[in-house]
Amino acid sequence: xxxxxxxxxxxxxxxxxxxxxxxxxxxxxxxxxxxxxxxxxxxxxxxxxxxxxxxxxxxxxxxxxxxxxxxxxxxxxxxxxxxxxxxxxxxxxxxxxxxxxxxxxxxxxxxxxxxxxxxxxxxxxxxxxxxxxxxxxxxxxxxxxxxxxxxxxxxxxxxxxxxxxxxxxxxxxxxxxxxxxxxxxxxxxxxxxxxxxxxxxx
Ligand code: TYD
Numbered sequence: 001x002x003x004x005x006x007x008x009x010x011x012x013x014x015x016x017x018x019x020x021x022x023x024x025x026x027x028x029x030x031x032x033x034x035x036x037x038x039x040x041x042x043x044x045x046x047x048x049x050x051x052x053x054x055x056x057x058x059x060x061x062x063x064x065x066x067x068x069x070x071x072x073x074x075x076x077x078x079x080x081x082x083x084x085x086x087x088x089x090x091x092x093x094x095x096x097x098x099x100x101x102x103x104x105x106x107x108x109x110x111x112x113x114x115x116x117x118x119x120x121x122x123x124x125x126x127x128x129x130x131x132x133x134x135x136x137x138x139x140x141x142x143x144x145x146x147x148x149x150x151x152x153x154x155x156x157x158x159x160x161x162x163x164x165x166x167x168x169x170x171x172x173x174x175x176x177x178x179x180x181x182x183x184x185x186x187x188x189x190x191x192x193x194x195x196x197x198x199x200x201x202x
Contacts, residue, residue, distance in 0.1 A: 001200060002082055002122060004093040007130035008162050009151050010137030010144075012181040012188065016130065017091055019189045020196075024087070029200070032081050035091035037069040040076050051148035059105035066097055067115060074121055082122060087200070095127060095168050095176070100150065103164035104157050126199050128192055129169050130181040134158045 007013045017033065024031035038047035046069040049055065050062065057065070070093075081088045094116055102109040132140075134155060141151050169176040177195060181188060 001087050001126070002078065002090070002124045003088070003196060003199075004090045004095070004124040004127045005130070006092060006095045006099070006127055006165060006176075007181070008132065008134060008137045008158055008165070010140030010142075011130040011132045012185070013091060013130055015185055016128075016188055016192060017089065019185070020089065020192065023189075023193060024089075029087055031087040031089060032077075033089045033091075034073065034077055036073060036093055036096070037066060039069075039073040039090070042072045043069040051150070053147065053149045053152050055149065059101060059107050062105065063097065063101045063107060063112065063115075066101065067119065070097075070121060071119055074119075078122060090124075093124060093127075094121060095129070095165065098168060099161045099164040103160040104153065124175065126196070127176045128195070129165055129176050129178045130188075131162070131166065131178055132181045134162055136182075137162075 005013050005017060021031075021033050024033075036043070037050055038044045046065050050065055050069075078088060078090070097112055097116075098109055101107050102112055138151070138155070138158060141147075166178070169178045179188060179191060183191075
C-alpha cells in the first residue's frame with residue numbers, strides 16, 4: 001500500500017510523519033518512509049539545486065528536475081517496495097507537482113498529468129492532505145530555519161498552492177483525505193493512525 005502526505009509549508013506534515021515513523025517502527029507492519037524531492041542519492045543532489053534560493057528557474061525546467069527526482073525514486077524505491085507488498089509512506093508526491101508547479105507556477109495541469117501517465121508513476125492508494133491557512137503555515141515555516149526557494153515565494157503563490165490542494169481533494173475524495181491541521185498534534189496523529197489502519201484492513 002502506497003500512502004502519501006501533502007500540504008503547504010508549515011502544515012504539520014513533518015511532525016505527523018515523525019510520529020507515524022515511531023509508531024510503525026514498534027508495530028509488526030513493515031513500513032518504509034521516504035520523501036520527495038530527495039528520496040534517492042540522485043534526488044538528494046536534485047533537492048539541493050531545487051531548494052537553493054540563489055537560483056531562479058524557468059517553471060518547465062523546475063518541473064523536469066522534479067520529474068527526474070521522481071523517476072529515480074519510483075524506479076529505485078517506490079516500485080520495488082510496492083512489489084514486495086510493503087507499506088510505503090512518502091512525504092510529498094504527485095499532488096505537490098500539480099499544486100506547486102501547476103497552480104503555483106501556472107503550468108498546464110493537463111500536460112503535467114499526461115507526463116505522470118507517460119512516466120507510469122504509480123497512483124497512491126491514500127493521500128493525507130493537511131490543511132492550514134497560509135498565514136499560519138508560513139509563519140510556522142519561517143520560524144524554523146533559513147527560507148528555501150519555495151518558502152521565499154509570496155503569499156499569493158502559497159494561496160494558489162493551498163487552493164489547488166483543496167480542489168484536488170474535492171475532486172478525488174476517495175483517495176485524498178483532508179485533515180484540518182489546526183487540531184492538536186496528538187489528535188491529528190490519532191486520526192491519521194485510525195485512517196491508515198482502516199485502509200490497511202479494508
Ligand atoms: P519539503 O521537503 O516538504 O520541504 P521542507 O523540508 O522545507 O518541509 O519540500 C520541499 C519543497 O519542494 C516544498 O516547498 C514543495 C516543493 N515541491 C514542489 O514544488 N513540487 C513537487 O513536486 C515536490 C515533490 C515538492
